[in-house]
Amino acid sequence: MVEDLCLQSSASRRSLLDKELMTCQSEIEQTYSVLRTYYERVSDPKQELNIKTLQFRLTGIKDLRTTLNNLAEHRVLDDIELFEIKHLAMLIAEVEKQMSLIGIPCQMPDLKEAVALLDPDGLHIATFYIYDSYSEELKRLRREREKEPQNEELFVLMQQEEERIRLTLSKQLQPFSQRILTAYNALIEIDINLAKALQMKQMQLSVPTVGESTSYTDMWQPEVKAVLKEKRMDYQTNSIRFDNNTTLIIGSNMGGKTVVLQTVALCQLLTQFGFGIPAREAQVAIKDEVLMAMADGQSIQSGLSSFAAEMLSINKIIQSARTQKRVLALIDEPARTTNPIEGTALVNGLLDVIADTKQSVIVVTHYNINATACRCYRVKGLENGKMNYTLEVTTANAVPHEALNIARELGIDTEWLKKTETYL
Amino acid sequence: MIEELLRHKSCSLIGMEKNTGKTVTLNYLLDHLPSNIRVAVTSIGLDGETQDQVTNSRKPEITLREEMLFATSEKHYLCRKMVSEIIDVSQERTALGRLVTARVKQKGKVILSGPGASLSVKRWMDEIEEKADLILIDGALSRKSLATPTVSESMILSTGAAYSANIDRLVRDTAFLVELIQLPLEKDETTEKIYLTGAITNRVVESILNDKNAIGKELVIQDFTKVFVEQLLWHRLIKTFKVSVKQKSDLLAITVNPTAPNGMVLDSDKLCRLMYEATAVPTYDLMRVL
Structure with missing residues (x-):
């Protein structure tokens, strides 16, 4: 989702990637209330041109962390850094103007005085050099050098005078450093919010509410949906709800259970980074940690078999679940690679252990287990030879036996299937 | 000039x-x-x-x-x-x-x-x-x-x-x-072409000269800076092949x-x-x- 964001500057991307998961309800709600304003504006067809102009302005954002740090640290800035600050200050004024046209409140610190320092002739163009008007002495030296271009001594004097002016300018600009930094960060936030809002519009995402429990209505996995759309196929959305307890998902192979787990994880993270959510409606309970144990855990590098790797990652989940942290754990077919008797026992044991922790855990399994303590979802599965991916709440303990039906749909060797049936 | x-x-x-x-x-x-x-x-x-x-x-x-x-x-x-x-x-x-x-x-x-x-x-x-x-x-x-x-x-x-x-x-x-600088630009003709990407070395040229399937085809390279071939060998190549550049x-x-x-x-x-x-x-x- 971050990759798909239409950010106008690489500085914004870096800033976004540096952000941490928000775990405070009011912070998340504040973020979404800002995003909602942006979303309203980008959805307004009358604002289209204004938004385009704003986007164009935002392409001017440059990574100024080093420069701003030098300014704050009382260093003497060179011509390039002075140029960057002038460029930024003028950009801020332009963006502020554009934002007020669009009607999004944006209070930028006043940088007029800083701009005036770097634009002594009042030219209002974003270029910079040590202008003649900074000092009579400089003006005189430059005029003399015009007559004697080969005079090295004159050039040295000129350079000394320029350096003196840089020192003065840097001193005069220093008190503005905090204001400039604030404005710079505000610019980056505008870029990020605008990109998020445009993504919401384009992908038809929604704003979640924060609550005690989590529920998604008609959620979808954006990547899978995009692939299906390319093949001109429809995506079947899912709805799921869970509290601080264990949820079990059972159902036939190819029923999209893994995709459900991935989507739940994605939505949780998107909420806590303040993005639009791929669901028609969403309520999300805040977590401190999102943990996953998925099928691709095998690690040849560390010399672990797929079973060992899986056991260790589930073990980590159990340990985290026992702490004070609020945890969302998603476990895809635990113990699937070992023999079914021990596997079933391992999963039953896992469910018992997790139940005591009162954390949100979703487990996908094919084993026959005692699920009375869990909320249990079942994928509807094959209906007239067509997969129905809908999740339905079930009280039945028995795991559906649809493996053979599905294998038949896949056109698997009939003799193999016939022989298999004799063993059932 | x-x-x-x-x-x-x-x-x-x-x-x-x-x-x-x-x-x-x-x-x-x-x-x-x-x-x-x-x-x-x-x-x-x-x-x-x-x-x-x-x-x-x-x-x-x-x-x-x-x-x-x-x-x-x-x-x-x-x-x-x-x-x-x-x-x-x-x-x-x-x-x-x-x-x-x-x-x-x-x-x-x-x-x-x-x-x-x-x-x-x-x-x-x-x-x-x-x-x-x-x-x-x-x-x-x-x-x-x-x-x-x-x-x-x-x-x-x-x-x-x-x-x-x-x-x-x-x-x-x-x-x-x-x-090499003056090699002609590739034209949109219907002749069969072989596109050579990367550096054109002696070895590449030799293998083309020995490849019977290549005979009669036009060789297209990116530009003259990609050619690192000895003069004699290059001249043998252009006797048999038409060579052109993309740029x-x-x-x-x-x-x-x-x-x-x-x-x-x-x-x-x-x-x-x-x-x-x-x-x-x-x-x-x-x-x-x-």
């Missing part, structure tokens, strides 16, 4: 070897271009630092007049000997920091070290295009750079005694390079420097005459003109 140059929007200067007078040529052009022409200049290829280490000599400075535009790395911008106004600082990094584009306010000297990759040069050229009538690019030594001089419409080649003190060898090798630029002139760094001097008249006979490209000895 100047008249010919003014017919193009951009020109790269390339050299056969160090000290063949590439910078002299650039300075000559900058000095002799009419003042009503808006000029922008940068450099590509190996940056100043690495070249300095080859011969331990300073990378030469170029002299720019008022209103000329130039792009150089942050490091070289800060030690320029002129008054100039920054108009842009790119986010892209060169080996020596960001690329600074500026306008000269008072004549002076600067070391040029521009972007290292063809794509970055192209991007800079696109950005500066509307502000300049002519873009000059101080190219790298021939075939020793990642960036190709074919990003520009035209080219000027510098060669001289620094490459070889043997006048025959100097002319022969230069003529061979000219031959080329007009070679406007050859400049020669008859003086080698060790003091050895070749006969300027003879060198110019032989060079012109071998290449049919106008040849100048700028050292003598100056």
Whole structure:
């Protein structure tokens, strides 16, 4: 989702990637209330041109962390850094103007005085050099050098005078450093919010509410949906709800259970980074940690078999679940690679252990287990030879036996299937 | 040479070897271009630092007049000997920091070290295009750079005694390079074509010569800088195959420097005459003109 964001500057991307998961309800709600304003504006067809102009302005954002740090640290800035600050200050004024046209409140610190320092002739163009008007002495030296271009001594004097002016300018600009930094960060936030809002519009995402429990209505996995759309196929959305307890998902192979787990994880993270959510409606309970144990855990590098790797990652989940942290754990077919008797026992044991922790855990399994303590979802599965991916709440303990039906749909060797049936 | 140059929007200067007078040529052009022409200049290829280490000599400075535009790395911008106004600082990094584009306010000297990759040069050229009538690019030594001089419409080649003190060898090798530079552009004909990507080495050519399936097909290469083949073998290749390039630029002139760094001097008249006979490209000895 971050990759798909239409950010106008690489500085914004870096800033976004540096952000941490928000775990405070009011912070998340504040973020979404800002995003909602942006979303309203980008959805307004009358604002289209204004938004385009704003986007164009935002392409001017440059990574100024080093420069701003030098300014704050009382260093003497060179011509390039002075140029960057002038460029930024003028950009801020332009963006502020554009934002007020669009009607999004944006209070930028006043940088007029800083701009005036770097634009002594009042030219209002974003270029910079040590202008003649900074000092009579400089003006005189430059005029003399015009007559004697080969005079090295004159050039040295000129350079000394320029350096003196840089020192003065840097001193005069220093008190503005905090204001400039604030404005710079505000610019980056505008870029990020605008990109998020445009993504919401384009992908038809929604704003979640924060609550005690989590529920998604008609959620979808954006990547899978995009692939299906390319093949001109429809995506079947899912709805799921869970509290601080264990949820079990059972159902036939190819029923999209893994995709459900991935989507739940994605939505949780998107909420806590303040993005639009791929669901028609969403309520999300805040977590401190999102943990996953998925099928691709095998690690040849560390010399672990797929079973060992899986056991260790589930073990980590159990340990985290026992702490004070609020945890969302998603476990895809635990113990699937070992023999079914021990596997079933391992999963039953896992469910018992997790139940005591009162954390949100979703487990996908094919084993026959005692699920009375869990909320249990079942994928509807094959209906007239067509997969129905809908999740339905079930009280039945028995795991559906649809493996053979599905294998038949896949056109698997009939003799193999016939022989298999004799063993059932 | 100047008249010919003014017919193009951009020109790269390339050299056969160090000290063949590439910078002299650039300075000559900058000095002799009419003042009503808006000029922008940068450099590509190996940056100043690495070249300095080859011969331990300073990378030469170029002299720019008022209103000329130039792009150089942050490091070289800060030690320029002129008054100039920054108009842009790119986010892209060169080996020596960001690329600074500026306008000269008072004549002076600067070391040029521009972007290292063809794509970055192209991007800079696109950005500066509307502000300049002519873009000059101080190219790298021939075939020793990642960036190709074919990003520009035209080219000027510098060669001289620094490459070889043997006048025959100097002319022969230069003529061979000219031959490669002048390979025809690929046309949209229906002939069967083989596209060769990457470097064209002796081995590649041999395998094509031995490949019966290749006979009668046209060979298409990216541009002349990709050819690293011995002359004899190359001439065997073009006897049997039509070879074309995807990208080329007009070679406007050859400049020669008859003086080698060790003091050895070749006969300027003879060198110019032989060079012109071998290449049919106008040849100048700028050292003598100056």
